Amino acid sequence: MVRPIAGAAQLVERARHFFSALPDTVIATAVWLFFAALVIWAITSEAQLLVIGIIVGSILALGAIGLTLIYGIMKFANFAHGDTMMLGAYVAFFILTGQVARTAREDAELPWSIGSLPGALDHIGKLTFGYGLIISTVVAAVVIALLLVALNRLVYRPLRQRGSSIVVFAVASLGLAMATRALMLIIWGPDPRVYVSGIHMADKYNLGFTTITLKADQIFMFAVAIVLTTLVYLLLFRTKLGKAMRAVTDNPDLARVSGIDTERVFTWTWVIGGALVAVAGVLLALQAQLNPNLGFVLLLPLFASTILGGIGSPQGALAGAMIVGISQEVSVGIDLSIGGTDILPLAPAYKFSVAVVIMIFMLLLRPQGLFGTKA
């Protein structure tokens, strides 16, 4: 019974060897070309899909930048990342509104919150939120950063000192993910919430050959994604701490041998990662909603973006996230028939499965991702 199985496995293995023997650039180029084709196709047939894809990509990018840093430096897949993002969003919500769930129908509210400040809830220009949310996000970033540093001290460092394998870290982070989700359900209840209620109008922009609709919030998200990616890039490549982080990503033992305090680097990683996660969470909640279940759902596209871009690379996270975001939206929006059968659009339920497929392809063909170097 084993022999045909082993034979099939050998064939696949030979195919894999063939593909990995191809110069890495060929595969990377193929990915970029595919992506370019996708973008062009989207622009010509339904530009709005591309726009939504870029928005989704921006949000994924914000989460992926934090994830790629943590994955690269701490060397484990942080399954709690999505739920921590959502926790950040909820903490910002609490600071802004002071609300927690009392019973299934009623909320309890603090007598004072940031939202009580004069003008805190007034929109800034065309955005749906005011400076109140911005302050709340900053505070949430601090809270989450502290929380992650505490978790590092209580959970991850003892595991590290014991020489635990990545499996242990992954399972621990999964447990923390479940606990975090449960915590959000306990404090704020299962019903979705929003920062600002009401319907918000989108603006129409005429591009000549087509019109797209875009909300000011969404432009803001895109801008934040670009800015944060740039900031993280500058951190990693222009600052001493950042270079140390890259060194630790490359070779933690050698970093220690050179005198670098790796535990300090880890602590800073959690601080920066925590801040990124909180901001990502708030923007996610702004685009979608505050929902305890959303965090884990996002985990797969986040991992796909990170792996596609190359673990440890912020520009890779951005690129990967854009590719995943656009691919997801295009695949459920565009019509494509080959030989009379409808291949696209996929049903919306399969949206995140697109991310899974992309991820599996990358893992098989080019596991170091677009911007990673071969180990």
Added chain:
Amino acid sequence: MTVLEAREVVSGYGEVEILHGVSVRVEEGEIVTIIGPNGAGKSTLLKTVFGLLPCKRGKVLFGGEDVTGQSPQVMVRKGMCYVPQSDNVFPSLTVQENLEMGAFIRRDDYRPKIEEVLALFPDVLERRHTRAGKLSGGQRQMLALARALMLDPRILLLDEPSASLAPNMVDLVFTKILDINRSGVAIVMVEQNARESLKLSHRGYVLAMGQNRLEGSGESLLNNEEMGKAYLGG
């Protein structure tokens, strides 16, 4: 003055004991080579001295000070730098950045030091903005040595510096080691390439099965007959 001394060091990995009481001494400005068959504990000794492995019994003295069991971060600050046998550069960092990492804990301006160190390794100097992962094996070894020099160490611990290098690179590496030593840095190295390394060493130790076997000047060990058969090989 004795720069480094390991006294009756017992250590190993987990429950397994590899060194059963080894003593080694390095004087100021010396090059000391430690040779012996595989599994003798040579690398283990270096790692224990540097604090990468816990020292179960025995002492490590650095410049007369008891530093037994201190962590590598402490050792590095005291002036002891270590070059591992493999994975001894940061592949995705450039040559320049690798050296910056070597100088990480320096409080002063390290830039002159970078120029000074790079001057010793012209081959690496001309590739200073290349990623270390793209360097050849020999260049990488040079970079590894350079990185360890960034902190003006009193002594360098080298783990098999000539490992997996082509013969002409081996010569170059040993020449560089001599240059470094001439600038006042003591060197203790573990080597498989016994003949070449003993030629440039002031003194040498032979370890086998976790214990001292022979000790003497580089020359006397080279000429030693018992050694010639058992340990010098080719």
Added chain:
Amino acid sequence: MKADRLLTPLSFLAITAAVIIMPAERSGWNFDSVISFLTAFATTVAIFAVITLGLNVQWGYTGVFNFGIAGFFMVGAYTAAIFTKPPAESEFVRYIGGFGDSLAFLPFLDSGQWLPFVFGTAAAALMSGALAFALSIPTLRLRADYLAITTIGIAELLRAVVLEERGLVNSARGLIGIPRPFHDFFEPDDYKFVYFGIAVLVLIVVFVAAERGIRSPWGRVLRALREDELTTAASGKNVFAFKMQGFILGAMIMGIGGSIYAYERGSISPDTFTPFFATFIFWAMLMVGGSGNNKGAILGAYIVWGIWTISLQLQGYDMPEFLRSRIFFVRDMIIGSLIVIVLLLRPAGLLPEERKVSLFIGRDTGSRPREPTTEPEPTGEPPPGGR
């Protein structure tokens, strides 16, 4: 340490006591109701123990890091359902299969009561095994963490398929009216004991098979492989083939577990097979009980499901409303934190692996003696791809 050794019997006793006393108290010490409750509890423990045993074969013995248990569990449950249910009749309930009636083809022994279920369970095992086979070709060589992410992805993809393809297994509405083996032979009140017997029987069969398997020459290669892949490969064994076999075997066991779950519940839907309920909970069971130990798998299932049930029971007590409405979330939080606590304090679980070091105990706690022919580098960091 004394306290340490008492932990296992203590936790077992604590759970047992709670699980007996709580329903007893709530029902006013009604013997029948307590027995009824305990039987249902024990049946579920047995079913989940089967799945946890499957996970132990995959992870504890073969070292495959599967985070997609939900996929195999779900495939097993749904396959068993469509093999035993009658064909789909209305336009509101659509699903493929429905072989239940046609499989009752033996003219004697009232085969409708047992034969379709035998086929159902066998098919469940085969389908889960086939899924494992299909998955292993592209994914089994991946590094552990990549494999974990991929398997979660595949499990979610399968769930998306079930939800989306309305004609497949009735999508979100799920399948109801899944028949039960031997149901017509017994009074409804007595049936639960019968099913308990069936579940325990399946558990025993799977347990014995797993124990035999691991002590067989095949099992020894698996264990050697987990300890040291390089050496095992060097001795000529096809590492990949062995890993695949372990993975498939574990998956088949999970499929069997899925089938007896489906018969017992009578109805299943995609909501049941979420990453938390159908994957994470089994990891919790295995980690608590003891990874690498079949008895540990069963103990873990007992304890974790015990905690789950106790929290359900707590609802019956008087408590402030704000606590009552949150009791399930508190339970989830406890189970999530439990895994972290177990990993920190007792990584080997309650029943440590026999004669072997668990993968979860670190290297420098003086685990296994290793004759160094080369001198390995000590690391304090988790190495990529290391175990």
